[in-house]
Amino acid sequence: MVRGKAAGGGAHILNIEAAARRRRHRRWAERWSHLKRPLSRFGFAVAMISVVALILWKPLQSVRISSIGDAFWHLAASPNCTAARAVGLAPARRGQPGYWPSHDADNDGIASKPYFRYVGHRR
Structure with a gap:
């Protein structure tokens, strides 16, 4: 098919x-068009709560948590042992708030053990 004005x-x-x-x-x-409609406020809130619950379910599943405060402190101790010490949950045994497998270097069930600086022997 020829396009343009020259083709008549x-x-x-x-x-x-x-x-x-x-x-x-x-x-x-x-x-x-149904994908363009925004979620209602209630639907958005339910979706966000569900996402947060799914993210937090696995770390909180293996710990005995008796209150919301314990859950907050447990999550605050998650980055590293220094954070666990700062919130007062170190050392923590397996199953207690503040225990994270990533903080248990030798896998003996005690995370964020206190460290002692080796000074060495002076003569």
Whole structure:
């Protein structure tokens, strides 16, 4: 098919193609318009709470936590042993708040052991 004004009536063919493109776009927009609607505030809040619960479920699953405060302190101790010491949960035994497997270097069930600086023998 030859396009352009030199073909005689080419502008008409371009208009037909543009109209077909618009119809295809309109059909596509109608088909997928439900994805453009924003969530309601309630739906968004439920979705965010669900995501947070899924993220926190595994770390909190193996620890005996009796209150929300214990859960907060346990999560505050998660970055490293220094953080566990800062919130007062070190040393922690397996199953207690403040115990994280990543803090237990020798896998003996006690995380964030107190460290003693070796001074050495002076003569």
